[in-house]
Amino acid sequence: MTRPLLIAPSMLSADFARLGEEVRAIESAGADWIHLDVMDGHFVPNLTFGAPVVRALRPHSARMFDVHLMIAPVDPLLCAFAEAGADMLTVHPEAGPHVHRTVQRIKALGKKAGIALNPATPAKMLDYLLDEIDLVLVMSVNPGFGGQAFLSSQLRKVEAVRRAIESCGRPIHLQVDGGIDPSTARSCVAAGADVLVAGSAVFAGGPAAYAANIAALRGASETGGASETGGAGMKTSAEQAR
Ligand code: DX5
Numbered sequence: 582m583t584r585p586l587l588i589a590p591s592m593l594s595a596d597f598a599r600l601g602e603e604v605r606a607i608e609s610a611g612a613d614w615i616h617l618d619v620m621d622g623h624f625v626p627n628l629t630f631g632a633p634v635v636r637a638l639r640p641h642s643a644r645m646f647d648v649h650l651m652i653a654p655v656d657p658l659l660c661a662f663a664e665a666g667a668d669m670l671t672v673h674p675e676a677g678p679h680v681h682r683t684v685q686r687i688k689a690l691g692k693k694a695g696i697a698l699n700p701a702t703p704a705k706m707l708d709y710l711l712d713e714i715d716l717v718l719v720m721s722v723n724p725g726f727g728g729q730a731f732l733s734s735q736l737r738k739v740e741a742v743r744r745a746i747e748s749c750g751r752p753i754h755l756q757v758d759g760g761i762d763p764s765t766a767r768s769c770v771a772a773g774a775d776v777l778v779a780g781s782a783v784f785a786g787g788p789a790a791y792a793a794n795i796a797a798l799r800g801a802s803e804t805g806g807a808s809e810t811g812g813a814g815m816k817t818s819a820e821q822a823r
């Protein structure tokens with residue numbers, strides 16, 4: 582089955598001294614979503630940025646802000662990220678005691694909800710969540726750092742999650758994050774992914790290379806031809822504000 586492929590560059594690999602400019606450059610280069618990796622130095626062994634940075638970036642792009650929260654506890658900060666302009670809030674089940682409640686809170690804030698599965702977290706975790714969520718993120722590296730090697734063991738999980746989504750029948754995105762390059766991108770799409778997060782592969786070579794890097798990821802998959810609208814009919818908060 583052919584479905585539109587969306588590319589979500591991870592700003593983790595951007596030049597942090599010029600983040601606003603980088604977001605604009607990546608959007609003009611063809612990014613569908615902007616993937617923002619929030620790390621707390623506790624849930625994962627690295628520290629990045631918080632809601633104020635998301636807020637500062639919001640005026641720079643109308644694309645979907647896909648905020649990947651690698652923080653624990655996550656519940657107390659959901660509201661801050663929602664107010665900062667996130668469109669999608671993706672959480673790890675391990676980041677709080679009641680993931681179903683976390684999803685309910687995200688939805689109550691009017692945002693899309695995603696669930697991220699670490700490499701050792703089974704797809705079965707989704708059994709009682711699929712009716713509520715908008716995205717499943719299969720981590721193909723352990724979270725915390727860009728530039729790690731793709732774990733091909735996760736392709737089986739991508740296939741299993743695709744089957745679960747099909748039998749659930751709801752429009753849920755299936756995203757893969759970590760070690761994505763044109764070769765692994767092809768495998769992920771073949772396994773059923775429709776959103777690819779890529780940091781190193783998109784930002785390599787600097788701004789002059791972004792468009793070609795994104796095109797290489799799209800071209801790697803036979804399903805190519807991602808939408809030019811920010812993806813799958815979802816409205817970003819910037820679009821909703823218009
Ligand atoms: C890892 C992050 C990823 C990462 C991807 O914890 O969630 O988004 O930045 O980077 P690459 O594409 O370099 O593996």
Ligand code: ZN
Nearest residue numbers: 618649758778
């Ligand atoms: Zn991420």
